[in-house]
Amino acid sequence: MTQPVMQFARRNLPMLAVLLVVAAAFALVLADRWRRGAFVLGGAMLLAAFLRAVLSPERVGLLAVRDKGFDVVAMTAVGAAIMALAASIDPLGTD
Numbered sequence: 001m002t003q004p005v006m007q008f009a010r011r012n013l014p015m016l017a018v019l020l021v022v023a024a025a026f027a028l029v030l031a032d033r034w035r036r037g038a039f040v041l042g043g044a045m046l047l048a049a050f051l052r053a054v055l056s057p058e059r060v061g062l063l064a065v066r067d068k069g070f071d072v073v074a075m076t077a078v079g080a081a082i083m084a085l086a087a088s089i090d091p092l093g094t095d
Helices: 002-011 013-030 034-054 057-063 068-088
Strands: none
Touching: 002 013, 013 034, 013 057, 034 057, 034 068
């Protein structure tokens, strides 16, 4: 029983890494550090795009949704947009 679980975890290690960064982003948001959380969330999308670009289809796991080019462009655009929005909003005394 542990063999299939380990194979699943090993195959989806890139997605698990991205989910760990997303969890950190939400922890920051819950701690009232919403701008930092938004930056980290955008970073998670850029990490996903990077991993999708450099890893083989066998290693990318659940990060593969469509073809490689579309996934990389879409995740990069979303990550950059989130980070740009977070940078453009006045912090009003918060981070």
